[in-house]
Amino acid sequence: DAGITQSPRHKVTETGTPVTLRCHQTENHRYMYWYRQDPGHGLRLIHYSYGVKDTDKGEVSDGYSVSRSKTEDFLLTLESATSSQTSVYFCATKATSGESYEQYFGPGTRLTVT
Template identity: 90%
Template sequence: DAGITQSPRHKVTETGTPVTLRCHQTENHRYMYWYRQDPGHGLRLIHYSYGVKDTDKGEVSDGYSVSRSKTEDFLLTLESATSSQTSVYFCASESSRPGANVLTFGAGSRLTVL
């Protein structure tokens, strides 16, 4: 299994403050993803990356930005957190090997915006 670690695992912040969530993988996977999970909505894709410095928007990207300066690291930034961004955030990675299109998820980061 890919080693994916997310930090912080828990964070409480106030409306209007910037927040950065970090994702680190040790499997040299090309593709990385950020999802959020909310009751009643399931997992929804925020942003994804298909290589270093190559990123694109997902289904719910408004209010979020990402960066990927190294293969192993994928950062999710909330420039100015809002209460609607209270959620559990999951990072995932995927190998580019043909037939290996399985996402491996991290343990999640629970963010509360007061």
């Protein structure tokens, strides 16, 4: 699992509050990703990072921002949480080297916005 931890693992929050999810990796992988998983939609990319302070938007980036100040940490922030952001959030990483395209996923964070 490439030493990926996510915190918190579960969170319940109210509409309109800011929320930050943290992804931490110990493998020194260059690339990091945030996905959300919803029934019937599979895994959808929110944002990704290709290096410290280098990030880009994914398919469903509206309402989310990210930051990466260190190789090992990738933060996902919901500026003002909405009920539509209730989901399971997965962080993933990928190494740079060689032919490996494999993405490793963390255990997920279940977020409920009431």
